[in-house]
Amino acid sequence: MNHILCGLAANPALPAELVDRLITVADDEIATELAARPDLGRAQALALAARDEGTAVHLAYEGRLTSADIDPVAQPQAALALLDTGAGLPEWARRFATDPVTERRAKLAACPDLPPDVTDTLAADSEIAVVAELALWTTPDMAARLARHPHAEVRRAVAANEATPPAVLEMLLTGDGLPPARHCLVCDRERTPAAPGRPHPHPHPHPADDLPPGAFCTGSHESTVHDMWRRALSNPATPARAAAGFAGHSSALLRWSLAGRSDLPPEVWGRLADDPLPGIRGDLAENPAVDATHLRALATDVSPDVRRSLAHNPRVPLDLLASLAGTATIGATLLPRIAAATPAEVESLAKSPDPAVRMLLAARRDLPPGTRDALAADTDAKVLKSIAPHPGLSEARLRDMIDRHGVRVLARVATNPDASRSLLEHVTRHDPPVPKAFREVARHRNATAPALLACLTDRQARPIAAAHPSLPVPVVVELLGDAEGRVAEAAAANPSLPPAMMLKLIR
Numbered sequence: 001m002n003h004i005l006c007g008l009a010a011n012p013a014l015p016a017e018l019v020d021r022l023i024t025v026a027d028d029e030i031a032t033e034l035a036a037r038p039d040l041g042r043a044q045a046l047a048l049a050a051r052d053e054g055t056a057v058h059l060a061y062e063g064r065l066t067s068a069d070i071d072p073v074a075q076p077q078a079a080l081a082l083l084d085t086g087a088g089l090p091e092w093a094r095r096f097a098t099d100p101v102t103e104r105r106a107k108l109a110a111c112p113d114l115p116p117d118v119t120d121t122l123a124a125d126s127e128i129a130v131v132a133e134l135a136l137w138t139t140p141d142m143a144a145r146l147a148r149h150p151h152a153e154v155r156r157a158v159a160a161n162e163a164t165p166p167a168v169l170e171m172l173l174t175g176d177g178l179p180p181a182r183h184c185l186v187c188d189r190e191r192t193p194a195a196p197g198r199p200h201p202h203p204h205p206h207p208a209d210d211l212p213p214g215a216f217c218t219g220s221h222e223s224t225v226h227d228m229w230r231r232a233l234s235n236p237a238t239p240a241r242a243a244a245g246f247a248g249h250s251s252a253l254l255r256w257s258l259a260g261r262s263d264l265p266p267e268v269w270g271r272l273a274d275d276p277l278p279g280i281r282g283d284l285a286e287n288p289a290v291d292a293t294h295l296r297a298l299a300t301d302v303s304p305d306v307r308r309s310l311a312h313n314p315r316v317p318l319d320l321l322a323s324l325a326g327t328a329t330i331g332a333t334l335l336p337r338i339a340a341a342t343p344a345e346v347e348s349l350a351k352s353p354d355p356a357v358r359m360l361l362a363a364r365r366d367l368p369p370g371t372r373d374a375l376a377a378d379t380d381a382k383v384l385k386s387i388a389p390h391p392g393l394s395e396a397r398l399r400d401m402i403d404r405h406g407v408r409v410l411a412r413v414a415t416n417p418d419a420s421r422s423l424l425e426h427v428t429r430h431d432p433p434v435p436k437a438f439r440e441v442a443r444h445r446n447a448t449a450p451a452l453l454a455c456l457t458d459r460q461a462r463p464i465a466a467a468h469p470s471l472p473v474p475v476v477v478e479l480l481g482d483a484e485g486r487v488a489e490a491a492a493a494n495p496s497l498p499p500a501m502m503l504k505l506i507r
Helices: 003-010 016-025 028-035 042-051 053-061 076-084 090-096 102-109 116-123 128-137 140-146 152-160 166-174 185-190 222-234 240-244 252-258 266-273 278-285 292-298 304-311 318-325 343-350 355-362 369-376 381-387 395-408 410-414 421-428 435-442 449-455 462-466 473-479 485-492 499-506
Strands: none
Touching (some): 003 016, 003 028, 003 485, 028 053, 042 053, 102 116, 128 152, 140 152, 152 166, 152 222, 185 222, 266 278, 266 292, 278 304, 304 318, 318 343, 343 369, 369 381, 410 435, 435 462
8 A cells, every 4th residue: 555645645735737747647546535535637537436336336326426427347245336326327227237247236236216017027046045135125016915925034124125015014014815825045055966875964954054043944934934933023124003002022132122112102111121131221211212110220220331322312301311420320411301401401400519510511512602611610530521622611610620629620621622732732832741632632623733743643533633724844754764654644634745846745
């Protein structure tokens, strides 16, 4: 990998004529960087697409290519990418529907808005992988048709398709109205003939090496049917009445699939709240559809993970969230319920005697100036760490945080978007130094040359600082020869690099 040229390819200040030059020498990595340039011209996009089909696929998905730019014979993957975005031609779809390469037919099967004759062809494909891919993405009518397919793998895909009609999904759960499946991938392996004179190497039943762990079949396609049920239970189009019957199922995976649904009756929430598996109770605790009665019951759960999930529920009662602040390890993250707090609730939270509650409020970035400044004067370091990145804080308040709590708040102060140049330099001179603070300063828009030079002394901050436009040009040029490739690449991507040096590097 040529780190220098990859960095140049990503350099936002690279002149258009040098982009043209770079295209002529681009390998896969360089082409990938060039394809991501927002200023890439149409002629440049066509030149890149002609060099490498992988890049053409990327450009097709980015909307940089049209059907007139692609030959489906020469660049089939790019043509399929255009079909996948709805920009391909119907005749391409008909061509790929009978393509001898299975992977291409499967890719086509996942494309939207296919002509009816194409979906009919794919539905009759000899490869189950192609039919299953079609079932996963197809229209309601075709999904209903494929639900009756004799292969359980196809039915499993139908169960995951959110366009499948609700009545069909219910039939997949109950089996009513559908003929039994006759095949699955496991028993397909069983029918593979053994070598002449030798017994089959896998006595029935057996797991297959290319199937998920635990895949098995004793004649009823058990593992595939189980996964079909799991997918149907996770499908929001599945009727609640059909899904609710699985609340007491012996399979934890099936019960787990119910915990995130929003349409189940309260009695199902109650059963899941008593489930022995913490993961199920945790997903239930985070479900915004669960009523307050069950949320309060989950607040006393023995698992800290469940209580932490409950804190992230956007509908958790505020008093309950306040009680969770001290018992669940939440951290300085903005919780949905805190983000939705009313002005009166914000005022109440700011006056809470519990610093853990004040810390949660301090994670907001739209606090009234008075509330913001009061939290910035808090005596608790974790509250200060949470409020330090808030816009609008004065330099005096930020310096005061550092003076009072030093290394505990230093890195968070450096993330403040309004941190001044002098404050950032002050952060880099702190004794003892804080490595994470160097990284934050290195990416700060207000970082000065002295601050960035200090950041270069930290191994992790070094490549970040090398890309900063305020780094002195001689230093940027020197870093082009750095022994660490990612540092040299970052320096080559620095927009302060002189065009003459860019040209020299390409030459």
